[in-house]
Amino acid sequence: MQTQTQTQTQTQTQRQTQRPEQAKAQARVPAAVPAPRDLPWLEQLQGRTVVVKFGGNAMADPSAHRTFAQDVVELWHAGLRPVVVHGGGPQISALLDRLGLEVRFEAGLRVTTPETMDVVRMVLTGQVQRELVGAINVHGPFAVGLSGEDAHTMTAVRRPAWVDGLPVDIGQVGDIVDVDGSAIAALLEQGRIPVVSPVARGEDGQIYNVNADLAASALAVALGADRLVVMTDVEGLYADWPHSTEVIDRLTAGELDALLPELASGMLPKMEGCLRAVRAGVARAQVIDGRVPHALLRGVFTEDGPGTTVVPDEEPGPQGPGGDEGDGA
Numbered sequence: 202m203q204t205q206t207q208t209q210t211q212t213q214t215q216r217q218t219q220r221p222e223q224a225k226a227q228a229r230v231p232a233a234v235p236a237p238r239d240l241p242w243l244e245q246l247q248g249r250t251v252v253v254k255f256g257g258n259a260m261a262d263p264s265a266h267r268t269f270a271q272d273v274v275e276l277w278h279a280g281l282r283p284v285v286v287h288g289g290g291p292q293i294s295a296l297l298d299r300l301g302l303e304v305r306f307e308a309g310l311r312v313t314t315p316e317t318m319d320v321v322r323m324v325l326t327g328q329v330q331r332e333l334v335g336a337i338n339v340h341g342p343f344a345v346g347l348s349g350e351d352a353h354t355m356t357a358v359r360r361p362a363w364v365d366g367l368p369v370d371i372g373q374v375g376d377i378v379d380v381d382g383s384a385i386a387a388l389l390e391q392g393r394i395p396v397v398s399p400v401a402r403g404e405d406g407q408i409y410n411v412n413a414d415l416a417a418s419a420l421a422v423a424l425g426a427d428r429l430v431v432m433t434d435v436e437g438l439y440a441d442w443p444h445s446t447e448v449i450d451r452l453t454a455g456e457l458d459a460l461l462p463e464l465a466s467g468m469l470p471k472m473e474g475c476l477r478a479v480r481a482g483v484a485r486a487q488v489i490d491g492r493v494p495h496a497l498l499r500g501v502f503t504e505d506g507p508g509t510t511v512v513p514d515e516e517p518g519p520q521g522p523g524g525d526e527g528d529g530a
């Protein structure tokens with residue numbers, strides 16, 4: 202496999218034999234970043250994939266796109282491979298309202314009629330994705346937008362919402378059952394930043410509306426990502442919401458699993474997504490406040506970053522959890 206630095210070096214060599222318009226386009230791709238030999242922690246992140254979910258509430262402030270885009274490009278410059286999955290729930294609801302169509306959620310999932318689905322697809326792939334691609338590409342030809350429908354990237358099956366233990370039909374809402382990450386991996390190999398909309402195809406010929414937190418989680422697992430960062434409009438997971446805003450800063454997968462049944466709708470898919478991700482090999486999943494400028498950089502580059510961090514359960518040592526490995530230390 203080729204690293205991003207190798208791709209960049211190759212790009213510089215190719216530039217000498219290119220037509221002027223190709224050379225001009227590539228000249229806008231920033232030069233390769235020197236290996237940070239004096240920053241070992243940064244070196245550890247080189248070439249690692251980070252899936253960043255940018256929620257519709259986190260992007261409500263018009264300046265949010267700009268600072269988010271700067272941070273994503275900064276991650277790229279630092280040698281990471283960012284993949285963006287975006288939401289857009291409030292933006293979908295706003296257009297449904299303007300069109301006089303019903304806005305209804307069951308257990309945190311939008312009731313999606315065929316008419317609603319047209320609006321979901323239009324807003325996610327035609328508006329929110331385009332705005333993010335545009336904001337990132339202010340910095341160079343990095344971002345390429347795609348929908349989960351493209352190249353079979355996301356395949357889903359129809360799912361109900363579970364209300365009081367009973368299944369409720371909510372229309373064209375899907376659960377992802379398969380991810381083909383090859384189109385995204387090819388973009389990453391080219392040094393691009395994929396921006397993915399949470400719309401999936403079904404084997405049954407239907408198009409499905411997928412919760413963006415769960416889409417980001419499934420993608421992080423399929424791409425073998427090192428990190429999943431979920432950016433929302435609260436500081437993290439509150440221990441006793443809505444009574445207190447005390448944030449749980451760190452919890453293991455097992456601790457989160459036990460807490461999940463107590464969580465309310467907005468946080469439920471986020472924490473479920475984090476749990477699925479760390480259980481399937483993602484080293485760290487975080488929920489951070491996307492309204493805070495540059496929260497993404499702090500989240501990725503600091504050990505005790507902001508928000509809530511979910512880590513895998515501790516591996517038991519040879520003598521059980523907390524056991525001495527035998528070196529007497």
Ligand SMILES: Nc1ncnc2c1ncn2[C@@H]1O[C@H](COP(=O)(O)OP(=O)(O)O)[C@@H](O)[C@H]1O
Binds near residue numbers: 432440442467
């Ligand atoms: N335990 C909790 N901690 C924090 N927020 C919570 C909790 N339970 C529910 N919420 C709600 O979840 C919301 C975030 O989810 P959501 O509105 O779906 O955001 P996004 O658009 O970022 O996906 C918060 O604004 C808050 O109202």
Ligand SMILES: CC(=O)N[C@@H](CCC(=O)OP(=O)(O)O)C(=O)O
Binds near residue numbers: 255257258399
């Ligand atoms: C099934 C379902 O509910 N899909 C979501 C997809 C967008 C989303 O998840 O956006 P946020 O991350 O901003 O909430 C919806 O229609 O609102």
